[in-house]
Amino acid sequence: MDKLRVTLMQWDLIWEDPAANRLRFSEQFEFLKGKTDLVILPEMFTTGFSMSPEKVAETWPGESVEWLRKEAVRFGFVICGSTMIKDGERFYNRFVWADARGNIEFNDKRHLFQMGGEHEVYSPGNQQIVINFGGWRIAPFICYDLRFPVWTRNRSNYDLAIYVANWPAVRHQVWEKLLLARAIENQCYVAGVNRVGTDGRELKYSGNSYMINPRGEIALDFVPGIEEAKTVEISLNELNAFREKFxxxxxxxxFEIRI
Structure with missing residues (x-):
């Protein structure tokens, strides 16, 4: 399909309370039925950026993943975001994609934020995925991955990059500039979905979520600090025409990435 309707949910998150967060998102999905193809939730959308997975992480696939699957089927659109998962003996910050047919795809965060102690609690991912959705090739990444252009480099294998985040407000300018850079250098659309509010560690988040086109132009933005869901339509034909022209x-x- 040429046109893809993408909804970015710049949302506040209830600290370490998966059931409460699932309920709040489900209430919003009701308003989006028939109006979107893809809904993107923030990083760790069930808990906030918690370093206590032993308290609230779910075993794979777990209740929240099953909830994603059921809601995607129920409302007829893809829902994706990251959540904390225990798989075997390890914890992961895992991006999960659930489509309207009940299929699940996932990818684990590669770059763990050592300044926040994430590397001491979670295990890193060791692979990338590209999801084919209606002819669109979509590459998911998580927060700190944004800082590493080699890992996220487009090898002519994706059209839309998704970055889900809990990126603190104090560094919002870095977030914005890196999103713009990734779109320009990779000639792709970039969706950056960040949370708002204050988490359980008193870190503040301003959101500053964006959809950016391959020219580095902002196709959709948000008022900082405001909890809101917005939808934008992007075009695969326009993307391919730009790539052919330039x-x-x-x-x-x-190059080769060695893990």
């Missing part, structure tokens, strides 16, 4: 990817350097 084919910078054909001059890109080849």
């Amino acid at each position: 084919p910078v990817m054909t001059d890109a350097d080849d």
Whole structure:
């Protein structure tokens, strides 16, 4: 499909309370039925950016993943975001994608935020995924991954990059500039979905969520600090036409990532 309707949910999160967060999101999904194709939730949408997974992490696939699956089928659109998961003996910050047919895809956060102690609690992912949805190739990433352009480099294999985050307000300018850079250098749409509010560690979040087009132009933005869901329509035909007119990817350097 050419047109893709994408809803970004710049939302506040109830600290370490998965049931309460699921309920709040479900209430909002009711207003989006028939109006969107893809809904993006923030990083750790069930808990906030908690370093206590032993208290609230769910075993894979778990109640929240099953909730995502059921809600996607119920409302007829994709729902995605990251949540804390215990898989085997390890904890992961896991991006989960649930489609309207009940299918689940997932990817684990590669770069763990050591300044917040994330690397001491969670295990890093070791692979990337690209999800095909109606002809769109979609690459999901999580928060701190945004700072690492080699890991997120488009090898002509995706059209839309998704970054879900709990990115503190004090560094909002870095968030904004890096999102713009990733869109321009990778000739793709970039959706950056960040939370708002104050978490259980007294960190403040301003949101500053965006949809950015491959020219580095802002297609959708939010009022900082305001809890809101907004939908934007993006075009695959327009993206491909721009790439054909200005084919910078054909001059890109080849490289290999060693994990």
